[in-house]
Amino acid sequence: MRILPDDAKGIAEAGGLLATGRLVAFPTETVYGLGADATNDLAVAAIFAAKDRPEFNPLIVHVADAGRAAELVEFDARARTLAEAFWPGPLTLVLPRRKDCKASLLCSAGLDSLGVRAPDHALAHALIEAAGCAIAAPSANLSGTISPTSADDVAASLKGRVDAVLDGGRCRVGIESTVISLCAEKPVLLRPGGIPAEDIEAHVGPLLPAGAGAPRSPGMLERHYAPNRPLRTNADFAAADEALLAFGPDLPQYAPARTRNLSPAGDLAEAAANLFAMLRELDHEPTRAIAVMRIPNEGLGRAINDRLRRAAAAFDDNPAAIAGGCGAVVDPFELGD
Ligand code: TXA
Numbered sequence: 001m002r003i004l005p006d007d008a009k010g011i012a013e014a015g016g017l018l019a020t021g022r023l024v025a026f027p028t029e030t031v032y033g034l035g036a037d038a039t040n041d042l043a044v045a046a047i048f049a050a051k052d053r054p055e056f057n058p059l060i061v062h063v064a065d066a067g068r069a070a071e072l073v074e075f076d077a078r079a080r081t082l083a084e085a086f087w088p089g090p091l092t093l094v095l096p097r098r099k100d101c102k103a104s105l106l107c108s109a110g111l112d113s114l115g116v117r118a119p120d121h122a123l124a125h126a127l128i129e130a131a132g133c134a135i136a137a138p139s140a141n142l143s144g145t146i147s148p149t150s151a152d153d154v155a156a157s158l159k160g161r162v163d164a165v166l167d168g169g170r171c172r173v174g175i176e177s178t179v180i181s182l183c184a185e186k187p188v189l190l191r192p193g194g195i196p197a198e199d200i201e202a203h204v205g206p207l208l209p210a211g212a213g214a215p216r217s218p219g220m221l222e223r224h225y226a227p228n229r230p231l232r233t234n235a236d237f238a239a240a241d242e243a244l245l246a247f248g249p250d251l252p253q254y255a256p257a258r259t260r261n262l263s264p265a266g267d268l269a270e271a272a273a274n275l276f277a278m279l280r281e282l283d284h285e286p287t288r289a290i291a292v293m294r295i296p297n298e299g300l301g302r303a304i305n306d307r308l309r310r311a312a313a314a315f316d317d318n319p320a321a322i323a324g325g326c327g328a329v330v331d332p333f334e335l336g337d
């Protein structure tokens with residue numbers, strides 16, 4: 001892992017890496033982020049691989065300002081009010097994705113929403129500018145470990161897994177951003193963080209706690225994407241009335257016309273990058289069900305299988321599976337990402 005200095009050369013190099021699909025850790029005012037070009041499916045998939053996450057969690061997309069955010073999400077009046085008051089700063093706004101949103105579906109982890117934030121850090125802004133794209137970034141630590149607040153912390157956690165870290169010294173705030181969902185009528189506090197909830201309530205009224213009163217019904221914006229058709233996992237054939245979501249070079253003898261291959265080469269990063277888009281495509285085909293071939297349960301395969309399991313469980317008429325797997329609500333105390 002290269003440690004790049006906080007100067008014009010370091011910034012240009014980090015921006016160049018991001019623009020070519022590589023990963024760069026960078027400082028924000030809260031914690032260091034593990035950044036990738038938010039519009040590059042493969043680069044975003046690589047974030048999950050580097051963090052060794054066993055499931056896909058939605059990622060925050062870092063932008064220069066509210067104008068740039070509004071290119072990605074439906075930036076309503078409440079969002080404008082909050083951005084005006086707290087951006088740049090440690091506040092993430094979760095909003096419905098625009099139809100023409102260019103951010104990878106992986107950033108949304110299958111949700112119809114996207115988290116956006118303008119960080120309050122000159123180096124982060126310089127990097128966004130140099131890369132020429134919005135930057136998807138979770139905290140730059142291995143899954144389940146503490147968020148890093150210095151370049152050394154990043155190196156200790158992610159050495160060998162990331163191309164470079166841009167060194168901006170220690171982070172000023174040191175805890176992650178407050179995450180607010182504005183996808184429903186009432187704003188919801190998804191994660192307490194750098195901006196106190198009371199300060200936000202002064203602008204948009206009471207925040208619902210995550211979980212309480214948030215709707216969980218199908219079709220709602222915050223629901224994890226589950227196909228409308230039953231999913232049959234670990235399939236080694238597709239029936240005549242099924243579409244096939246394939247993986248790898250060896251297709252079953254009968255592969256229906258409605259087949260998408262997550263990765264003909266059997267590459268798990270490519271499969272992760274294609275997962276949500278291909279599930280959506282097949283879901284639009286007039287078939288009874290979707291047969292999904294076996295995905296190796298290693299590396300990114302674990303996250304892919306986790307998501308497939310949840311999508312399949314949505315059909316088991318199992319409220320616990322739906323609430324736990326496809327529900328709207330992120331438990332703020334389970335956000336150790
Ligand atoms: O301060 C921060 O927020 C840092 C810096 C790097 O910006 N980032 C950070 O990212 O903490 P991460 O991935 O470790 O945590 C982001 C949290 C996740 O737990 C995720 O569930 C939630 O924000 N989140 C992001 N997008 C979301 C969405 N569309 N819907 C619900 N929750 C979302």
Ligand code: MG
Nearest residue numbers: 138139336337
């Ligand atoms: Mg985190």
